[in-house]
Amino acid sequence: MTKYLLTVFSIFGLTFSLIAQPKSTDPVAEKNIIITGRVIDKDLKIPLEYATVAFFSKSENKIVDGCITDTNGNFSIPVAKGIYDITIEYISYKKVTLNNKNLTKNEDLGTIGLVENLAALDEVEIIAEKTTVEIKLDKKIYNIGKDLTTAGGTVSDALNNVPSVSVDVEGAISLRGNENVRILINGKPSAMAGFGDTNIFSQLPAEAIERVEVITSPSARYDAEGTAGILNIILRQKETLGFNGSFNLTLGNPDNVGVSANLNYRTEKFNLFSNLGFRYSAPPRISFNDSKYSATTVDGVTTNPEYERIIEDQKVDRLNRNYNANTGIEYFLSDKTSVTASLFYNFGNDDDLSLNTSDRYNGGSIVEKTLRSEQESEDDNKYQVALNYITKFNDDGHQLTADFQYENGSEDKSTVINEDYIFTDKTNPDAFQNENVFTVEDEKEYLLQADYVLPINDKSRFEAGYRGNFRNKLTDYVLQQEDISDGSYFVNDTLTNIFDYTQNVNALYTQYGTKFGEFSFLLGLRLENTQLKGDIDSRLTEEELQTAFGYPIDTSFDNNYLGLFPTVNLIYNLAGGSEDSEENISFGYNRRINRPNSWFINPFPSRSSRTTVFQGNPNLEPAFASAFDIGYLKRWDKLTLTSSIYYQYETDSFEFIQENTGYYTSDGIQITRRIPINLSNNTRTGGEVGVMYNPEKWLRINSSFNFFQFEKEGEFNGIDYGTKNTSWFARFSSKVTLPASIDWQTNMNYRGPSATAQGETEGIFSIDLAFSKDILNNNATLSLNARDLLNSRKRKSTRFTEGIETYSEFQWRQRQVNLSLIYRFNQQKKRERPNGGGGMDDDDMGGF
Secondary structure, three states, rough: OOOHHHHHHHHHHHHHHHHHOOOOHHHHHEEEEEEEEEEEOOOOOOOOOOOOOEEEEOOOOEEEEEOOOOOEEEEEEEEEEEEEEEEEEEOOEEEEEEEEEEEEEOOOEEEEEEEEOOHOOOOOOOOOOOOOOEEEOOOEEOOOOOOHHHHHOOOHHHOOOOEEEEEEEOOOOEOOOOOOOOEOOOOOOOHHHHHHOHHHHHHEEEHHHEEEEOOOOOOOOOEEEOOEEEEEEOOOOOOEEEEEEEEEEEEEOOOOOEEEEEEEEEEEOOEEEEEEEEEEEEOOOEEEEEEEOEEEOOOEEOOOOOOOOOEEEEEEEEEEEEEEEEEEEEEEOOEEEEEEEEEEEEEEEEEEEEEEEEEEEOOOOEEEEEEEEEEEEEEEEEEEEEEEEEOOOOOOOEEEEEEEEEEEEEEEEEEEEEEEEEEEOOOOOOOOOEEEEEEEEEEEEEEEEEEEEEEEOOOEEHHHHHHEEEEEEEEEEEEEOOOOOOOOOOOOOOOEEEEEEEEEEEEEEEEEEEOOOOEEEEEEEEEEEEEEEEEEEOOOOOHHHHHHOOOOOEEEEEEEEEEEEEEEEEEEOOOOOOOOOOEEEEEEEEEEEOOOHHHHHHOOOOOOOEEEEOOOOOOOOOEEEEEOOOOOOEEEOOOOEEEEEEEEEEEOOOEEEEEEEEEEEOOOEEEEEEEEEEEEEEEEEEEEEEEEEEEEOOEEEEEEEEEEEEEEEOEEEOOOOOOOEEEEEEEEEEEEEEEHHHHEEEEEEEOEEEOOOOOEEEEEEEEEEEEEEEEOOOOEEEEEEEOOOOOOOOEEEEEEOOEEEEEEEEEEOEEEEEEEEEEEEEEOOOOOOOOOOOOOOOOOOOOO
C-alpha cells in the first residue's frame, strides 16, 4: 500500500508543478526527442521504483517536464530540444542533478546511482533495526534502533538500555554510576525534561526518541552543569516529503493504556510536525522497612527507645493520567535560512492512595499496630514555547543560529494524612494528629542562545556563542494539623512557608577545532556566571530557624559564582584514512559544575513520613569537578568494540546524610532527617567496555560492562562521613530472528552492590523479554514485551543512623507486560547500513 501512496504523491506533485506552468507557444518547443535512463541504489545496485525525474528548462527558468521510474528503475520521457538541469530524486536519498544538459536528439542518460542521505535517513520514523554507535570528538551517539523491550514503554525504559546509562527503581538517571547528569532535549534544557525532574520521563512514550547522545566529555558549546556529563535526547521531528506518520496503541498489565501519534507534513517550503500522546497507568508501588532501635546517649543522658523494633509495610495504589503534545512548524525562508516554532504541552493528573501498616515490638512481641493512610492528588501543567532561527551563509558550515525558549510549569498537590490504631497495649493512648498538606509550585524559565560557526578552511573551524538561562521557582507550602480536642484544623505557621528561588546562568564560550593527518582536536573555553538567590517567607526568625533546624539559615541570600570551564577533546585514527576509520583513540578533559536545585536548598522539611523527613540546606554551594577520559574504538566487519577509562576529582561534592533531629513523634518515635551537605572531595575512577556483535543476519548481540570506584571524604556536625566503595553494572542484549520473521529480544541488567558511610545496597538483577512481528505488508508491527520478567527490580538496603538500624526494600514498579501495535503510513522501512565511523561530527568540525 505504501508504494502506491508514494506513487500518488509523486505523480500529484509532478503534475501540479507542470500544470502550474503556462503552455508554451513556441513551435520549436514541441516534444520531439526521447530521453531514457535507469535509477538504482548506488551501493546495493538495486532499482529504485517511483524515483522522480524532473527537467528544468534553462531558457524558460522553470520545470517543464517530468516522470517517475518503473519497477525496474527505468524511465522514458519525450521532451523538447533544449538545455536542461535534470534532477533525479528519491525519498531518503541524496538528489542528483545533471547540470546544463544540451539535449538535441534521443539520448540515454545511462544508469544513475543514488546514495542514501544519512541525515535524512535518521529522520525516517522507522529507524534501523541495528543499534549503532558513533564515536565523535565529544560524545557517543546511540541510534537506539528497534528496541522491542521498550515498545509501549517510556523514555525512562529506553534510556535504561543505553550503554553507560542506568535508571534506578525510582527513576533517577545516572551516567557511569553518577547521578549528577545534565539532561537536554534536542541540545537545550527543556520543560520536556521536567525542569530537571526526571519523573516526566516515566510519562513520555519511548517512541518519541530518535537517538541519545552520551556526552561524557562535553565541549565548550554545552552548559557546564552536570559533573557526570550530559545526556542529550534527540526527539523525532523532521520527516520525508509529503504527509506521513505513525500511530501507536499499547495495552498492558498492571493497567497501562497508551495512545500516541507522530504526524508530519513536509513540503519544499515548510515542515509541520507533531507528537501527541495519552497515557493511563496504575502501577502499584510497595516498600518495606524494618527498623531496630537502641538506646542513645546525649550529653551524658541515656534515652531508651519507646519501641525496640518497628516494621512498616507500605502499599501505594497509583492512578496516573498524562497528556502530552509536541507540535511545531519549520518554515524555509530560503535554501539557506529557516525558522522553527514549536509548542510542548504536558498535563498530568495523579491520584495515589498509600496504606502503611506499622507493627511495633518490645521484648520480641508486637505491642502496637497502626494504619497510616495518605490520599494524594496532584495536577501538573507544563508548557514550552520555542523559536529557532538558522541561516547558512554557504554549504561549508558557515552559519548562525539563535534560540528563544520560554517554559512555564505549575504543580498543585494536596495530601490528606490520617493514622489510627488497629490495636495497642496502652491504656489511654494519645490520638494521632491528622494533617492536610497543600503545596503549590510555579516555575518559569527563559532561555536565550546564539551560536556562530566559521569554517576557516576545509580542516579547521571556529565557533563562539552565548547562552542565558533564567529560572525562578516559587513554592507555597501550607501545613494544616488537627486540633485533637475538637477535631478542627489549624495552620501550623511554624512550618508553613513560601520559598522563592532564582537561578540565573550567563555564559560565553569559544572553541576551535582542526584536523591534520590522522589527528583531530577540539579546544574550548566557557565562562559562566551563576547567581543563586533565595527568599524565605516564614513566621520564624533566622535565630528560631537555626534553633529548629540545627544550623544557621539566611532567609534572604544572593550568591554569585564565576568560573572558567576549559575543554579538550582529541581523536587519533590508528587505521589511517578518513573519518570512517575503524580504529581510533580519543582523549577528553573538561571541568564541570553541579548547582544545587531549589529542593536541595529549601530548609523546610517534607512531610511524606512521620519519622523520616527530607530537609534542604540553604548553605549548600555548587560543586566543581575535573574529569579525564581516554577511549578506544575498534570496528571489524561484524564486531564493534568501544572502551574507555576515566578519572574525576570533585570538590565540595554533595552527599546525602541521615541524622537524628532530637525530636519525637507524639507516640515517642525518633524523627530522623535526610539532608544534603558539601563534603570536602570525591574521587571517582572507572572503566567501561562495550561490544556489539552481529555474526549473522538473524542474530545481534550487544553487551557493556562498567566498573567504578569512588572515595569520599568529609564530616558534618562532628561525624566523619568518609567512605570508599567499588561497584559495577553490566547489561546484555540479544536479538534473534525466529522462523516466520518473528523477532525475539532479551535484555539483562545487573547493578552491583554499593556502599556509603551510612549503609549499603544490594545488587539488582532484572530481565526484559520481547517478541515482535511485522504485519500488514510491513506497515505495522505487533510487539509483546515483559519488563522485569522476574519481578526482581527491588532496591534492598541497610542504613545505619545513631541508635537506629534500618533494613528496607523498595519497588517502584512491578513486572509490566505490554502488547503494542504501531501502524505506519507513507514511510519507507529503512534498510540497514554499516556502522558510522569515528572522527569529526558535522556539528563539531564541519563534517571534515
